[in-house]
Amino acid sequence: MAFFDCHFFSESLGVSASMHVILPQPTTGQIGMESRAVKEKHPTLYLLHGLSDDHTIWMRRTSIERYASEYGLAVVMPAVNRSFYTDMAHGYKYWTFISEELPALARSFFPLSEEREDTFAAGLSMGGYGAIKLALSCPDQFAAGASLSGAVDVVSLVYKRDAVEFGNMFGDLDQIKGSRNDLFHLAEELVRLEGPRPKLYQCCGTEDFLYEDNVRFREHCRAKNLELTYEEEPGTHEWGYWDRKIQSVLNWLPIR
Template sequence: MAVIQCQFYSEAINLSMGIHVIIPQNAAIQASGSAKLPVLYLLHGLSADHTDWIRHSFIERYAENKGIVVVMPSVGRSYYTDMKYGSPYFTFLSEELPEIVRALFPVSERREDTFVAGMSMGGYGALKLALSFPERYAAAASLSGGLDIVSRMNGANNFQPHELIAIFGDVAELKGSTNDLFYLLDKLKAYDGDKPMLYQCCGTEDFLYADNQTFRKYALDLGIEVTYDEGPGEHDWDYWDPQIQRVLDWLPIG
């Protein structure tokens, strides 16, 4: 198992950025030469960074067992957006980061080998990526995701008022925008190509449980299949660590 802390300059953000990358050593050796490994982009939550999954879960061991590269970027408290008054983190994540990762590490460029997942804010980011670019991702998973972003911004949330303005500008314009997952579900419904597999889970004691129920019902009403799991659990690592194992088992890793 190789765990790499990588620093590089981001042209999109105009800043040195850090990522953690897990490379399963045995799989990398077996795939040496022209073969490439599947890759999971694993996203952090609101008050975390790219070290969170390494520090709080056993993702290293799980990745080794599955033979998958795991890339963990950091986007601050941007909610995986091109901020209205700030940096274009979604452009960084969706455009620049994959190019850098493919240039530096032995990961596949094929859609069938490319996946994204995340917890809390990262669950939103994972689904946003896959719904925005269904041609790039074979599967996406949300663990306790903050998915009903319009309701969150207009009600209880973990942001300071100035953060909302910096991220989204006029929150009244959020509904029906490219930051609205429900709008992106509508677009996916009309998409003619292969649709990504979607996975969603949330603990029944989680403060985001109602948001997850709303998202699931909307997807089902559109006829979009979502693999769904719920059970006892709160918004914490006691829930997320077992769930990421289930996500890895669910991913269509060849």
């Protein structure tokens, strides 16, 4: 695998932005790494960080580079700060950045596939919310979305956290339910539309503070007959769990 620390200007944010990118490299001589044969343009996973982290965290806390090498998968890890992957009411347009500008820029910089069938999103905690939001909001762009211990019920979450900070992100907190920032609403909207539906993956530790929220979202998706793979096991909100489960996500992805 090749690793890139990439810094660039974002038109949608109006500031310089950062991402880490790992790309498949065909090699037989690298000790301890397995590399699948690669295409001209790589299948791509957009791997999203949580509320307190940045674009470096997946490389620092897991062996994502080693895991991805077995699948011939490129991984793009952007920084979005404490934005909850939204066009913030008082802040920057991070939803526009992550859903529109970032994929276009990444494909202009690197040999990444433009095909929906080769494009996936995953993330942990806040990033799990962002990944499912991408899959549900942009089903014509993403074939799959995976949430690890995701903040999937943002309506419930905002009343447990700092109301001022979440107000800066979302605006009027009473208006989140039924909006484009509500994953439950996005799931309902998706089933009303004709067209492709993304595969969804969801996991959460049974001792995680977000466990009950994840159970509610699981039941909602099942009621809507969405294609959801759900896994749970003992675990809390920590990197040992996420390092294990990202391997499950990579094995689950519908990589062609």
